[in-house]
Amino acid sequence: MAHILMPLPSRDADPSEVAVSWQILRDRGHRISFATPDGRPAECDALMLHGRGLDPWGWIPGLRRLALVGRLLRARRDAREAHARLRADAAFQRPLRWDQLNSADFDGLLLPGGHRARGMREYLESERLQAVTAAFFAAGKPVGAICHGVLLAARSRRADGRSVLFGRQTTALTWALERKVALLARFTRFWDPHYYRTYLESPGEPRGYMSVQQEVTRALARLDDFLDVPPDAPDYRRKTGGMARDSRDDEGPAFVVRDGHYVSARWPGDVHRFARSYAELVEERESPEIPCDSLNCS
Template identity: 70%
Template sequence: MARILIPLPRRDFDPSEVAVSWRTLHRDGHGVVFATPDGMPAEADELMLSGVGLDPWGWLPGLKRLRVVGLLLRANADARRAHTALLQDAAFRAPMRWDALEAAAFDGLLLPGGHRARGMREYLESPTLQALVAAFFAADKPVAAICHGVLLAARSRAANGQSVLHGRRTTALTWALERRAWVTARISRFWDPHYYRTYRESPDQPDGYLSVQQEVSRALAAPDDFLDVPRDAPDYRRKTNGLARDSDADAAPAFVVRDGNYLSARWPGDVHRFAREFSALFAAAASPGITSPPRSAAPAGSAGDGSAGR
């Protein structure tokens, strides 16, 4: 059984990416440890749980619980059930503090995301977490990152001063997905039009310059090291429409990228496959004669089935 760390912000983490990952790892027999800045339980982004406030009338007390857009954008029923169970988990209710963490105490690291600026910036900009992430990469321990969690990894620096993702292949929240959600929210949540943008460009910066995809790409050795779903991939539309989400029974909408002991995914719609493949890394490591694929190896999966790796 592996001991896996999931650091969280004080608030506004994505409930799907955290709860489904926790449930999968826990179900597979791994121990999951949570950590927050102050050792107090974290709180998920409430809009992603309820969907209240994601419709144009969401600011009106008498109408805000009438949800249309909110039902489409919030976490789905499976993720909400996983989040309800997560709230009762002893480790989630008694997290460690970020400043008490050491990579040597854990077998793996999972970096979830979230986009709401009020809570996520502390997590993404933490020198403490960035140093911790770098230590996991330096030790070549399994690391998984999804959505904005990849941005935390990209900002973490190795001993040579480069990003720990420099020389690796990765995916993350794509600008296409981020922009689509942002455009929707600018209409449906017009009083808070930038809800889906953690960072926004200044007037002298082009659109998308501070998107997750573009910042992560700038940290890589080559632009082609950022991977998105190939247009000829089976189920391309389901993988990229921003509506279809994977499940335990249906991995077709998901897209993940594996590079050695590093695994990445784009958004909550990938989380079931993301969590299963991360869990499988530990099962493979525990099997005699099985080692992680070298980073220079040929892709472990085809673009058609939603995975790529080295």
């Protein structure tokens, strides 16, 4: 049984990426500890749970409970059910504080994402979490990152000042997916049109410069080290359309990249395959006859 650390912001982490990952790892016998800035239980992004507020009438008190577009954009039922179970978990209710973390106390690190700026920025910009992430990479321990969690990894620096992802291959939330939901929000959530953009471009910066994909790519050794779904991939349209999500029984829509002891994925639609791939990596690391650092798969 491995002991996995999952740090979270105080609020607005993606419930699918947190709860499904926790459920799959726990079901495989692993122990998960959580950490938040102040040691209080995290609150995941409520809009991604109930979907209310993602429709054009979502700002009207009497109508906001009528979720139509919100039903399509919110977490799937299995993720919502996993989140309900997660909230009853003792470790989730008694998280560590970020300033208490020591990578030596854990066997692996899992970095979930989220997008809502008000909660995610403290997580992405935390020098403490960046240092902890760098320590896991330096120790060769399994690291998994999904969506904006990859951005936290990209901002974490090695002793030479380069990103821990420099020289590695990775994926993350692609600009194509981020742009698609950002454009949709201009109409469906017009009073808060930047809900899906954690960082916005400054005057003079090209569109997408502050997207997850572009910032992560700037941290890599080569542009080609950022991987997206190849055009000839099976289920290409399901993987890239932004509507189909994977499930326990259907990994067709998912895209996951593995490079040594590091696994990455793009968005909540990848989370089942991502969590299983990370669990497999953790289990290989516990088995001395399998040199998983020699593996690179996507």
